[in-house]
Amino acid sequence: MIAAPHFGFVVAAYALAAATVVVMIVAIVRDYHALSAALRRLEAARGGEDGE
């Protein structure tokens, strides 16, 4: 299979698709962690003010 003509195009297509999917997943997961952390900080700050 690997020795077949044009196999490089097959590898390039799968690598490009996989890279795009990984970028999507990483972007969404990072966004989620950033938003969750910001919400936790804000809620903790408001809770601190309420307690004063």
Next chain:
Amino acid sequence: MANLASPTVFLAVTRRALPWLSPATAALFALGLALAFAAPPDYQQGETVRIMYVHVPAAWLSTFIYAAMTLASLGTLVWRHPLADAAQKAAAPLGAAFTFICLATGSLWGKPMWGTYWVWDARLTSVLVLFIVYLGLVALWRSIEDPGRAARAAAVLTLVGCVNLPIVKFSVDWWNTLHQPASVFRLGGPTIAPQLLWPLFVMGLAFLALFVTLWLMAIRNEILRRRLARLTMIAAAEGDALARPPAARRQGA
């Protein structure tokens, strides 16, 4: 269904669904890729036919996501569904990414099969237009600060852009194109041999599961982003109220 319109219920459902959806997506991809590489090579295309197993599902998703965004736009403009604009905003970058995969893998298939990476063929051009519309929607969401105005503008642009969907689908029938006509979803049934068709269906299902998983995650992010914006505004208002001198506070009260 109407109950799902509540962001709190949606977050609870997502929290339960995601731990099942993510491994199911991974399992479908493992099965799909195993079948795709075990399938026999095509008698004309040889091993290059394996590009079809990522190109075709990405192409299906590129139009499916836009159709879902069109429904969400109606939800925004007509029914003012609480989650409709969040769903539409979350889907746009995913649609752009799957359309990019479709265009790029198609181009990598075209070079060995057609002798060129690109031709201004009706199918290729209409998919490129779809990609540009997706990018336009992402840019529109980022350029308008007020989420309500951004949602309405994006909904109108999405409805205008949906004119392109039948052009993408029927371009191969309406014009003489280098791109082959429909070979899976057609009136006379698929023209692809079952040994090649089944891996394609499994990969299609894997791509769909991936989209649904990422879409739910992205909608959850949108809900959290809005909650954060609301809390920030409340905190700022409380901060302003506390910062004012007592006399001003009494007048304002």
